[in-house]
Amino acid sequence: MRFKSMFLNTNVRLCVLRYAGRHFSSSSSRLSKLGGIYPPIPTPFSSSGSVAYDKLKENLNVWNNHDFAGYIVQGSNGEYPYLTNSERVEVVYKVKESIAEHKMLIAGSGCESTSATIEMSNAMAKAGADAVLVVTPSFYKNQMLSNALYEHYIAVADKCNVPVILYNVPGNTGINIPIDTVADLSSHPNIIGIKDSGGDISRIGLIVHETKSSESFQVLAGSAGFLLASYAVGAVGGVCALANVLGNEVCELHRLCLAGRWKEAKALQHRLIAPNAAVTAKYGVPGLKAAMDWFGLHGGQPRSPLQPLNELDKRSVRKSFEENGFL
Amino acid sequence: MRFKSMFLNTNVRLCVLRYAGRHFSSSSSRLSKLGGIYPPIPTPFSSSGSVAYDKLKENLNVWNNHDFAGYIVQGSNGEYPYLTNSERVEVVYKVKESIAEHKMLIAGSGCESTSATIEMSNAMAKAGADAVLVVTPSFYKNQMLSNALYEHYIAVADKCNVPVILYNVPGNTGINIPIDTVADLSSHPNIIGIKDSGGDISRIGLIVHETKSSESFQVLAGSAGFLLASYAVGAVGGVCALANVLGNEVCELHRLCLAGRWKEAKALQHRLIAPNAAVTAKYGVPGLKAAMDWFGLHGGQPRSPLQPLNELDKRSVRKSFEENGFL
Amino acid sequence: MRFKSMFLNTNVRLCVLRYAGRHFSSSSSRLSKLGGIYPPIPTPFSSSGSVAYDKLKENLNVWNNHDFAGYIVQGSNGEYPYLTNSERVEVVYKVKESIAEHKMLIAGSGCESTSATIEMSNAMAKAGADAVLVVTPSFYKNQMLSNALYEHYIAVADKCNVPVILYNVPGNTGINIPIDTVADLSSHPNIIGIKDSGGDISRIGLIVHETKSSESFQVLAGSAGFLLASYAVGAVGGVCALANVLGNEVCELHRLCLAGRWKEAKALQHRLIAPNAAVTAKYGVPGLKAAMDWFGLHGGQPRSPLQPLNELDKRSVRKSFEENGFL
């Protein structure tokens, strides 16, 4: 079901022609290099539970000093499922105000329905997003087969005013976009990449291989835990929760990989795995927010039902940083 | 962590005192008998994709002729994750207009965040819901431990103007509320039951057993596939997608179980399992909507990314009804 | 792929003719009623780690006083994967010596390969087994599709000198025999039933329904936790680890269900779920052996790598019995 075969389908052909008319190629070229490190930034809340835009800006002032390629706003670490639609857009708007001109702003716009995703994507584009990151719909798991995912992403990419990045995060969604479907989608001129957070490195390698004919399609590792390995098989960058607190180190790992200094890269990668696991798979956003407090950022409390870490869990997170020389 | 032990916690004690002031007991008594069959009604859409309220009303006119105890509006079969917040409330409002006075209207009000769930619950109560059905939050799976789920439900139950029913549906969410947590929550005067869709009958039996000290807490089977078995271990009713199309049969199964006519019940139950699987686990909402079209109801198409069934799958659904004598 | 369609296959037709010659029907009729309770008896070990046949006999002397229909020797609770082939056969032989004439001896003979399963089945038949219980092969999970399972069981049933009972235990194997395959297999004259330990009551009900044309095929519940529910949907008996220690109670539950005294059955069933979970899913054989020691039986230590329970876990098992009035 590669893109070429779809020209049998009139609707699709029309779509493709239409893309041309809307100059997708130029928007794609603007983003032709996704390469680099992107922290998926958390959303700070005030003690009353509302979004603390001032703290967000102060965090950005710190992060702007790092060599990040840009930011992911409202990836999983942004607690986006806990924000209202207007908060989701407003956060993008506020981040846009505070980031340096050359940094990419990628906004997580995925919703369960195709139409809501399109609407949110364009609202975020209007608020300043350079591209959108679209998570797989996942509530009706048994029905999210290749066909449904394909139609969803084609419709979003077709109607979205900025480029689309696929977002595969089976740990949260229970869904893996089939590799063949990723390859099919990679031919769409407005789909420029995938962020894969599953950690299955054979899958990441095969995605790079199967999408190599789509020059503008790039692969981002979804976690600092398998960043080096992802570069080794062809990823160009990473969306790394850990970069929120260890920005220098994660950017250094990026540089070492690009420079082919694999031995040093390996030593650094090894030290990052355990603290990365602590602020992602093990303790999630509450773990990340706890760590942010130690690193001079505004972490604070997550929104309910996420609970702040208890003392025992906090010690476990802290230990993983200490044992690797980061605290 | 049973409720009594929580009196060590001042906040909780205040909550409990406050419940009394708000006469939860009377609202509970209004709903003291959840017993009976509830179809979780699908949401019909027009060809343009908007909610077809007229078709919804026509469906209700058919369903009102059955012996249903009430309706579940925007359970999983209502495609609630694909509706906007205002659509969700409006659907409740329209259903309220069209149902007979004595039927219970239970509205699915669950959102990922605690605060959004409270807001939606009260909006639905205002629109006419007699009780709300609150699905487990599930995006941050690794963090949805007993403590997080407990705090979520206590906060919702505390602030919700109508009684709350827990909703456990691991097939969609990947989450099972621990039985101990269900037992703890059952002591809350504004939590009146659980709909359990997992099909683990030992779990359902143990929930009945562990909550028996809470007189007002009742258990509803979440599917027609294990309805008889659930009655046998103490459930009082069922939320059955199949009842949308085989309303008489599912209500008859309810009556046979109540009357202790287990042999007849067993024969009927057997015939319902395969068609039930076809419109739930196997083909989901698209399967149910296809079947509705055959039974003189407005089924139609689901919202994208759900896709209508292809012909092969339709034949499979149809066969499961035909082989059991229902078509 | 029901049995009738297989007559297109010459080999199969020959098999069927051959069954007749070997008087399968008579062996089946001997076992035409599988109904009743079977404890899956554990294997006691001496302090040196060898099988303690004397303790086994003493346990049987106690169990023989109960109304059991028979015994399962080397089901999962027999630690059969930890016994040598000769120990497996010898245990059957010793049990045969010690059980009352009218009790059925069903021996777990499943191995990973088809040929080993046939050999073990016939060795156990020779040692006195009245029927064999054949677990699904499971090491090559991705290849254990319906075709492979079908061929395996047909080959075993064709060559085994005593009737065969299918054994579905996904908690240990990760495999569920597809219901269609069970239905196909139920037509074989030497396959007389299934023990299903998965606890999916819709599945159990559908198996009863889909195999109802095979008069000699019966369904046994694989655990006391869903025994009542299984009877309610058509099972005729149960293989219950809990019956090793609460033999009277489990047999009483059987009688109540047969007599249609469902209300009393429900009350008893409720009390059995938690202690049953403690000696099965939660703590397994070590939990069961700990409980046996409290009930005057020889439990003792499991073989390594199974470890005896620590004190904390023992207290948890004990509590589940105490809270329900059994200790």
Added chain:
Amino acid sequence: MRFKSMFLNTNVRLCVLRYAGRHFSSSSSRLSKLGGIYPPIPTPFSSSGSVAYDKLKENLNVWNNHDFAGYIVQGSNGEYPYLTNSERVEVVYKVKESIAEHKMLIAGSGCESTSATIEMSNAMAKAGADAVLVVTPSFYKNQMLSNALYEHYIAVADKCNVPVILYNVPGNTGINIPIDTVADLSSHPNIIGIKDSGGDISRIGLIVHETKSSESFQVLAGSAGFLLASYAVGAVGGVCALANVLGNEVCELHRLCLAGRWKEAKALQHRLIAPNAAVTAKYGVPGLKAAMDWFGLHGGQPRSPLQPLNELDKRSVRKSFEENGFL
């Protein structure tokens, strides 16, 4: 629970002293470099189903021409669960006769029980194995916690006459040895490495990191699909089913990685992922045996219940080789 802390335990201390007496260090040093490629060789069968030792030798004559570091006999691809105990030992013996002096012979000796594993390990050592590969016991999944796995491996390593390699293959067993447990075990002088087949590259990286203080402990990737990535994070070699048919290519990938020629390595790795998946996760041993027939080796049929591939599946395997230029 690192090894040092265990000196509080008298038995363990005695064990460690005993190791010294048995000169484990010398046997370890013999194997101090596990680095390189090992095909996990399949077991060929004659048309009657017996082990075809002549075909095995002919296959070895071909494989001996490759730059393999050695062979894995009776890893998962050897269909070891389908062999009798005497066949398992005999296969090792026959392989020993046919391999070049300098190639390592590693034999899969894992059984479910600790005592059977010890016995099999020493029988294989006597038959010529240089080291044994010990798969995690897995039948009693819920009980295979870190403590049980730790005790199992310590007992085996303590009593085994050749070095032990841990074998983690969750796709077949449903078990992952916890990383902390691997780290604890790596201190044992007779445990020299782990073969990890799970494909979780963060896990592999962390295992390398957490075991770095054990000089003699090395990590082997369990599949060609993530071989390059594993080298990148510190693995020293690979056990690759694909090497049975693409021996030159897999050895070339090894050399490219060692030489730091990562770009060429990446291009080759990409081409290997799809054919590797075809002969492992997707079609398993039957897929591998089909491919062997195409590459001039004796593949043939697997033992039942494994079934030979049907024509459709064969075409799919073949296509994955053809599309990447290997056929």
